[in-house]
Amino acid sequence: GDSVTQMEGPVTLSEEAFLTINCTYTATGYPSLFWYVQYPGEGLQLLLKATKADDKGSNKGFEATYRKETTSFHLEKGSVQVSDSAVYFCALRGGGSNYKLTFGKGTLLTVNP
Amino acid sequence: DADVTQTPRNRITKTGKRIMLECSQTKGHDRMYWYRQDPGLGLRLIYYSFDVKDINKGEISDGYSVSRQAQAKFSLSLESAIPNQTALYFCATSEGQGAVNEQFFGPGTRLTVL
Numbered sequence: 001g002d003s004v005t006q007m008e009g010p011v012t013l014s015e016e017a018f019l020t021i022n023c024t025y026t027a028t029g030y031p032s033l034f035w036y037v038q039y040p041g042e043g044l045q046l047l048l049k050a051t052k053a054d055d056k057g058s059n060k061g062f063e064a065t066y067r068k069e070t071t072s073f074h075l076e077k078g079s080v081q082v083s084d085s086a087v088y089f090c091a092l093r094g095g096g097s098n099y100k101l102t103f104g105k106g107t108l109l110t111v112n113p
Numbered sequence: 114d115a116d117v118t119q120t121p122r123n124r125i126t127k128t129g130k131r132i133m134l135e136c137s138q139t140k141g142h143d144r145m146y147w148y149r150q151d152p153g154l155g156l157r158l159i160y161y162s163f164d165v166k167d168i169n170k171g172e173i174s175d176g177y178s179v180s181r182q183a184q185a186k187f188s189l190s191l192e193s194a195i196p197n198q199t200a201l202y203f204c205a206t207s208e209g210q211g212a213v214n215e216q217f218f219g220p221g222t223r224l225t226v227l
Contacts, residue, residue: 004155034215036218041220042220042221043117043203043205043218043219043220043221044156044203044205044218045218046215046216046217049215089155089156099144099161099163099207100158100161101156101158101216103155103156103157104155105153105154105155106153106155
């Protein structure tokens, strides 16, 4: 079945540091890939998405590129801010499904001033 | 105003009690979902509904039931709560069939079963 593996946290960075959160997946067909963010006390919000190989999703300075050859969708940001502190979830929607999301376990990011 | 709302936001109950969590949405979406979130486990799908007359089990439906009262309302019930149902519960919605089918999440209900 479909699965998502993302790097375990917690991740602690200083403001303006470079961020990478690794995500790899296993899926049949041609999945769509997502990064969701959960700020403290809130629900999940879609951060970015990519629907086919080599697509790059981007939003709020975050980027991730859909790499079919390495089955990866790593999240990056060049300069993190304190306000980026949150839990980040990688997710996929399998190519054979138009509804079911499979989530990774989440990575807690803390950015210190 | 929030597009997806959940009530209550927090609930503490005792083993064996019946509990209902409610979800309402103003997005006009056909599809609604219930997930639970446990530390270190991500989100797992409990039930989903594609319209008022269509309800389906997710990967962890045992011990739960749902009711889709209207397009905008989808409630989750725990008939006899047990401590391992202590978790954060999220409702989500999405449009019908589509290329991306992004899901929109409510703020969550934190349930504690003593």
